[in-house]
Amino acid sequence: MTASKSSVDYPLSDVKLEAKSPSGPIADKWTKHKFDSKLVNPANKRKYTVLVVGSGLAGASAASTLAELGYNVHCFCYQDSPRRAHSIAAQGGINAAKNYQNDGDSVFRLFYDTIKGGDFRAREANVHRLAEVSRNIIDQCVAQGVPFAREYGGQLANRSFGGAQVSRTFYARGQTGQQLLLGAYSSLNRQIETGKVKMHSRTVMLDLVVVDGHAKGIITRDLVTGKIESWAGDAVLLCTGGYGNVFYLSTNAQGCNVTATYRAYKRGAAFSNPCYTQIHPTCIPVHGDQQSKLTLMSESLRNDGRIWVPLKAEDCGKDPATIKEEDRDYYLERRYPAFGNLCPRDIASRAAKVVCDEGRGVGPEVNGQRLGVYLDFTDAIREKGRADIEGKYGNLFDMYAKITAEDPYKTPMRIYPAVHYTMGGLWVDYNLMSNVPGLFVLGEANFSDHGANRLGASALMQGLSDGYFVIPSTIASYLASEKPARVTTAHAAFTEASTEASTDIKRLLSIKGKRSPREFHKALGQIMWDKCGMARSAEGLTGAIADIKKLRAEFWENVNVGGDADTFNINLDYAQRVADFLEFGELMCLDALHRNESCGGHFREEYQTPEGEALRNDDEFAYVAGWLYRGADKTPALAKEPLQYENIKLAQRSYK
Amino acid sequence: MSSAEKFLNLTLHVWRQKRGQEGHFETYPAKKISTDQSFLEMLDVVNEGLIAAGKDPIAFDHDCREGICGMCSLMINGEAHGPEQGTTTCQLHMRHFHDGDEIVIEPWRAKAFPVIRDLVVDRSSFDRIQQAGGYVSVNAGGAPDANAVPISKKEADLAMDAAACIGCGACVAACPNASAMLFIGAKASQFRHLPQGKPEAKQRALNMITRADKEGFGSCRNHFECEAACPKEIPRRVMAETFRDFTAAALLRED
Numbered sequence A: 001m002t003a004s005k006s007s008v009d010y011p012l013s014d015v016k017l018e019a020k021s022p023s024g025p026i027a028d029k030w031t032k033h034k035f036d037s038k039l040v041n042p043a044n045k046r047k048y049t050v051l052v053v054g055s056g057l058a059g060a061s062a063a064s065t066l067a068e069l070g071y072n073v074h075c076f077c078y079q080d081s082p083r084r085a086h087s088i089a090a091q092g093g094i095n096a097a098k099n100y101q102n103d104g105d106s107v108f109r110l111f112y113d114t115i116k117g118g119d120f121r122a123r124e125a126n127v128h129r130l131a132e133v134s135r136n137i138i139d140q141c142v143a144q145g146v147p148f149a150r151e152y153g154g155q156l157a158n159r160s161f162g163g164a165q166v167s168r169t170f171y172a173r174g175q176t177g178q179q180l181l182l183g184a185y186s187s188l189n190r191q192i193e194t195g196k197v198k199m200h201s202r203t204v205m206l207d208l209v210v211v212d213g214h215a216k217g218i219i220t221r222d223l224v225t226g227k228i229e230s231w232a233g234d235a236v237l238l239c240t241g242g243y244g245n246v247f248y249l250s251t252n253a254q255g256c257n258v259t260a261t262y263r264a265y266k267r268g269a270a271f272s273n274p275c276y277t278q279i280h281p282t283c284i285p286v287h288g289d290q291q292s293k294l295t296l297m298s299e300s301l302r303n304d305g306r307i308w309v310p311l312k313a314e315d316c317g318k319d320p321a322t323i324k325e326e327d328r329d330y331y332l333e334r335r336y337p338a339f340g341n342l343c344p345r346d347i348a349s350r351a352a353k354v355v356c357d358e359g360r361g362v363g364p365e366v367n368g369q370r371l372g373v374y375l376d377f378t379d380a381i382r383e384k385g386r387a388d389i390e391g392k393y394g395n396l397f398d399m400y401a402k403i404t405a406e407d408p409y410k411t412p413m414r415i416y417p418a419v420h421y422t423m424g425g426l427w428v429d430y431n432l433m434s435n436v437p438g439l440f441v442l443g444e445a446n447f448s449d450h451g452a453n454r455l456g457a458s459a460l461m462q463g464l465s466d467g468y469f470v471i472p473s474t475i476a477s478y479l480a481s482e483k484p485a486r487v488t489t490a491h492a493a494f495t496e497a498s499t500e501a502s503t504d505i506k507r508l509l510s511i512k513g514k515r516s517p518r519e520f521h522k523a524l525g526q527i528m529w530d531k532c533g534m535a536r537s538a539e540g541l542t543g544a545i546a547d548i549k550k551l552r553a554e555f556w557e558n559v560n561v562g563g564d565a566d567t568f569n570i571n572l573d574y575a576q577r578v579a580d581f582l583e584f585g586e587l588m589c590l591d592a593l594h595r596n597e598s599c600g601g602h603f604r605e606e607y608q609t610p611e612g613e614a615l616r617n618d619d620e621f622a623y624v625a626g627w628l629y630r631g632a633d634k635t636p637a638l639a640k641e642p643l644q645y646e647n648i649k650l651a652q653r654s655y656k
Numbered sequence B: 001m002s003s004a005e006k007f008l009n010l011t012l013h014v015w016r017q018k019r020g021q022e023g024h025f026e027t028y029p030a031k032k033i034s035t036d037q038s039f040l041e042m043l044d045v046v047n048e049g050l051i052a053a054g055k056d057p058i059a060f061d062h063d064c065r066e067g068i069c070g071m072c073s074l075m076i077n078g079e080a081h082g083p084e085q086g087t088t089t090c091q092l093h094m095r096h097f098h099d100g101d102e103i104v105i106e107p108w109r110a111k112a113f114p115v116i117r118d119l120v121v122d123r124s125s126f127d128r129i130q131q132a133g134g135y136v137s138v139n140a141g142g143a144p145d146a147n148a149v150p151i152s153k154k155e156a157d158l159a160m161d162a163a164a165c166i167g168c169g170a171c172v173a174a175c176p177n178a179s180a181m182l183f184i185g186a187k188a189s190q191f192r193h194l195p196q197g198k199p200e201a202k203q204r205a206l207n208m209i210t211r212a213d214k215e216g217f218g219s220c221r222n223h224f225e226c227e228a229a230c231p232k233e234i235p236r237r238v239m240a241e242t243f244r245d246f247t248a249a250a251l252l253r254e255d
Helices: A026-036 A057-069 A107-117 A124-144 A176-194 A260-265 A299-303 A330-336 A347-357 A378-384 A385-406 A459-480 A493-512 A517-531 A538-557 A570-594 B039-052 B124-129 B153-163 B170-174 B181-192 B198-215 B225-229 B237-250
Strands: A049-053 A072-076 A197-200 A203-211 A212-224 A228-232 A233-239 A277-283 A306-308 A373-376 A413-422 A438-443 A621-629 A637-642 B007-016 B023-036 B102-105 B115-117
Touching: A026 A107, A026 A124, A049 A124, A049 A212, A049 B153, A057 A072, A057 A176, A057 A197, A057 A459, A072 A203, A107 A124, A107 A459, A124 A176, A124 A493, A176 A197, A176 A459, A176 B124, A176 B153, A203 A260, A203 A493, A203 B153, A212 A233, A228 A493, A228 B102, A233 A260, A233 A459, A260 A438, A260 A570, A277 A347, A277 B023, A306 A330, A306 A347, A330 A347, A330 A438, A330 A637, A347 A373, A347 A413, A373 A637, A378 A385, A378 A438, A438 A459, A493 A538, A493 A570, A517 A538, A517 B039, A538 A570, A570 A621, A570 B115, B023 B039, B124 B198, B153 B181, B170 B225, B181 B198, B181 B237
Parallel strands: A049 A072, A049 A233, A072 A197, A233 A438, B007 B102
Antiparallel strands: A203 A212, A212 A228, A277 A413, A306 A373, A373 A413, A621 A637, B007 B023
16 A cells, blocks of 8 residues: 655754764763763752652652752652552563573663664664663662562572563562652652652642743642642653553553643643554453553563464354364464564554454454453463462462453453553653753653663663663753752743643633543543554544544533632543643644654554564654644644664564 | 443442531442442442532542552442452452442541542651651662672562552551551561661661651551451561561660
8 A cells, every 4th residue: 555655744843853862882872971961069959959740760760869969859749649650550570681690681682672672763872871771770779678579599580571582671579660669759758858859749730831941840730729839940850651541541540641741842842753652462351331441461471371362263252261272373473483472562462453353352342343362371380380370470360350350370361452651752862851951851751762662671661760870960961051040930931821720720610511521531542542553544543633623622612620720629630631632642643644654553554564564664764753832723843853773773673 | 251241220328528628428329330340430430420410529549540559548338448358449340249239438537647528538647657767778879789689589578578568548447546557567577678678677667656656647456457458468467577676676775
């Protein structure tokens, strides 16, 4: 199939997205950069204030580390406690190039795997730094008392994860995210006790305040009292996670949102690669209309579980135990013999969609289709014994049994892909600074390290790398050239932004329509999943943009929020998040429509190999897309950061 | 399996309260609830009905909805997180209820957890207990190699068992004295079983318990209702261990 070269019109921006990657050999860049960077002397650090939005792995580690260095920090989170940020839900593990297993791992191999896993759409210098720093993260976490899994000899245990042929993943049962986050939270608590960090829970960021082109503050709303407040700082760090909830159903927590990054985009920050979303292959399938969330089953299960569907569609309704070995299609092992069940997430997800679309899915029919594949532990239990499997995955098996009322020790799990992580985010340079000076973006909220697809166990690594080790060094370069506290909340920009925030709230409350925010969110999610999910096409995306515009217009005429502005109003907070998703969804579709190629999680049906694999177009699209806001109902402008591969040769990704 | 899906009609008695005002129960029907829905998804349906009728939705805390963030709560028919053992409210499915059931839903009740609205309480006192000592005093940077100090699998597993606490507050809500001892013990025990946490173990226990007293939590009198209510099944031994450290620090003045 061919598509017109440009299926959509958009202006080009004159904003320059300069990566500022240091010169020199890749292995020396970070060391050299740290030496070349300016420093803030210890006595002066206490004169600077840093605003950190979000308290997950990136936010909590950044806030505590900056406070340890002597900066004054304000940290904000929407939850009732910083300990609840959604990093807590990560199950499987964290990668580090320690080579403790002596199986051929190295910093360069982790770097290589991550670039290749990201389908050659990430920046080399950032990814190499991530691989270097990965080793320090494990040391740091052990020092904090994170209870990683251990072998009988007392050494740290490792396991394998998708997209790698070495065992480099460290884990704490199926609760690695929780334990790493509680480690960062404990460091944060230590700094709160000293008074260096002021923590603001149940608080959402509503706007970024930009003064003379520099990020100098934020506007927040206290969810309990409804109070709109202004905060001035010398730098702002957004550590606000991903936007997967634009799909309504995802593995994200209910409160995860795009508001902070989207509002920063509206104030001038470039939003990069919003179409790069990760659909995780091993989630519990959708069961019905009233479902509010999808639950992930850790990718680590693919170490021991075998994925299959019946060869023949007529077997799909049968009890799996009665389907003979020769009538089963272990499709990942068949298609990707080298990596088998451990191929990367984007590939495993698409393969599941293919067999279900062929009518070979299993489980109950939802809207006339069986959307599920088996993840079978029968062989592993026979070979290794039930106790071994229980030891590794017991809590995951229990969780599955609770949700589905089925016993995975006896009958194979049913899984299906679900939205899990978003590789896109605000554009940042090597220093993690956006194109708005003073605005830094860390963790999932930025775009930088995972390209078009993230490998398992790399999100935790990136969040902590950015917070513990990168930002403490790179923020100094910016602050050293800024006079401390040069802007206060008395500045007119704060008054303007906070008035706008109050006006928006009044407008939402005054609509008094007929449909709840949840209804709009569900309708948006359906559009996004159908047209901007696992498979996309120019036709589908064009239709989606029109549908989103229509839905957004209806939202502003017919949403029913209710309640007051100055109380704990759960529906008002939700309506604000949905309002931003309704704009952001369109930006995602635009990005997907402009990228006339398939890469990683972005699969355009028009661009595939004869075997159905993603077909990149490196000549035209080996760049980071950075979208710049130009006003309501105007198509944003595109700025490009070309990607140069000096250490790894661009190649078609193969896991065969 | 979903083929066993049924629909329930229920009657809810829900605690409604605005900040600084007296609270009261209100009764709502919950109709056509699928047995595959979670308890919170059931409340979502009731709330959609309230919003359509121009009434305030029921406020309740929730976030991850997969049993790990610890944000959800609720006393359901007098039991913290409802009738299922080792289960948070978000992971409690309606298949555990029957058609025609009456369900009483209340917030956590404890002096140290004041009600913010309806079923939402302020648990920031838990954060302040952690701030008093729930950490190993180490800065980022300069840590030795992670494998430099071997830790026996047995000790690492004991630490991990304790570290599974999600800080939801069910232990306090279930305790006749509203004691936070299981919560404190979970953190203190995690660290005392690891070489990195040992140096501060005694002082940590003293500081955290002292802070809990100040926050208005009650004292532990060994009812062990906390252990029964805990969705992560934190064992009672964490409290015994922490009392031992507390005694050493408070009475024997040991570091």
